[in-house]
Amino acid sequence: MMLLTAFRLTRRSWPMILRLYGVNFLLGLMVLFPAYATLKSAAGHSLEFEKLRNGFDFTVFTDFMHTQSQAVGPLLSTGRWLGLIYLLAGLFFSGGIFLQLTNAGGPRPALPFRLDSFLAACVGYVGRFSRLFLIVLTFLLIWGLICLVIGVAVGMGFADTLDERALFFVFLGCFLLFAFPLTLVLCAGDYAKALLFQTDGNRALAAFGQSLRFVLNNFGTAYGLYLVLLLIGTLCFALYFLAESAVVTNGWIGIGLLFLFQQALILARIFLRVWMLASSAVVLSERDKLRLRLIRDRHSLG
Numbered sequence: 001m002m003l004l005t006a007f008r009l010t011r012r013s014w015p016m017i018l019r020l021y022g023v024n025f026l027l028g029l030m031v032l033f034p035a036y037a038t039l040k041s042a043a044g045h046s047l048e049f050e051k052l053r054n055g056f057d058f059t060v061f062t063d064f065m066h067t068q069s070q071a072v073g074p075l076l077s078t079g080r081w082l083g084l085i086y087l088l089a090g091l092f093f094s095g096g097i098f099l100q101l102t103n104a105g106g107p108r109p110a111l112p113f114r115l116d117s118f119l120a121a122c123v124g125y126v127g128r129f130s131r132l133f134l135i136v137l138t139f140l141l142i143w144g145l146i147c148l149v150i151g152v153a154v155g156m157g158f159a160d161t162l163d164e165r166a167l168f169f170v171f172l173g174c175f176l177l178f179a180f181p182l183t184l185v186l187c188a189g190d191y192a193k194a195l196l197f198q199t200d201g202n203r204a205l206a207a208f209g210q211s212l213r214f215v216l217n218n219f220g221t222a223y224g225l226y227l228v229l230l231l232i233g234t235l236c237f238a239l240y241f242l243a244e245s246a247v248v249t250n251g252w253i254g255i256g257l258l259f260l261f262q263q264a265l266i267l268a269r270i271f272l273r274v275w276m277l278a279s280s281a282v283v284l285s286e287r288d289k290l291r292l293r294l295i296r297d298r299h300s301l302g
Contacts, residue, residue, distance in 0.1 A: 002286060003225055006278035010271060012104040013097075013278075015113035020093060020270050025263075027089070031082055091133055094277065095125030098197040101278050128196050131204040136189040140182060147178040187226040187280075188212040194280040218283070225279050233272050240265045 010017075099121035103111040151174040191211035192204070201207055215222040243261045247254050 002221070002282050003228065003279060006225075006275055006282045009101050009104045009278045009282070010275045013100045013113075013274060016097065016100045016118065017267075017271055017274060019113075019115075020274075021267050023089065023093075024086075024266060024270065027082060027085060031078055034078065090273075091129050092122050092126050094122075094129050094193055095197065096122040097274055097277055098125075098194065098281060101274070101281055125197060128202055128204055129193055132189060132192055132196065132208060135205055135208050136185055139185050143181050143185075144178065147174060150174060150177070183226065183230065184215065184223065185212075187223055188215050190226070190276055190280040191215060191222065191284065193277065194284050198281070198284060214284075214287070218287075222280075222283055225283065226276065229272060229276050229279065233269065236265060236268045236272070 096118035100113060100118060103113075151171060154170055154174065188208060188211045191214060192207040195201065195207045195211055196204065199207075240261055244258060247258050247261070
């Protein structure tokens, strides 16, 4: 029920989602055009890239990277900077997303999207969400370091006594040991964002601690919904890779279809991210409604 409520809030926020997609598209063009110019100049009159039209050829890729490493290096650096920009943009837009979700949950029809209010909320909460991000990142780095040490120690300790199959399961167990707390902390981070927005608080660490306790105390609902949305995202990627393998890119029609599939995946990813934030806000709102109902019942019994 709460997942469907969050879905309806997200669906009523389409104007915002389309604008976020537009920002994502423009950021992608910042790399696309320089990459196209560089690759075209580096390839010259070579026909090696024609082999890629029928599918990915790792030999062509490695040969190109080996011979044109100086030309491709700046593009890789630009890609890393773009990844950082995407991360900062996600932090910046979170406040505006929560504001739009709040407006979408108001009286029908939903309040229209206003860019000035959206950006004002983005600016108002970016500092708090940035502090929260640093807290979450610190937890993840510490836990990642611990799991790395455990994995290396286990691998070195059993390398001479276990075969490759057994070692695979050992490292798989270490990965799952890392993945569960990682998703748990990320889930608590989303709830901390919703809590900071709903209470207009400034204490990021206190909000994260309270949200982590809330997720643990309401594990089936809070973490369960988060896992469902992660599985939906995984399914979207699987469908994309199936579609990619089915499309023959030996002509402009196939390339155009692949481009449409890619853009649909990006749009779905943005929709899913907003849906995740909406679900955390809905679950916290339902908790507050339950508390108020219990208070009223106590007063009526008293």
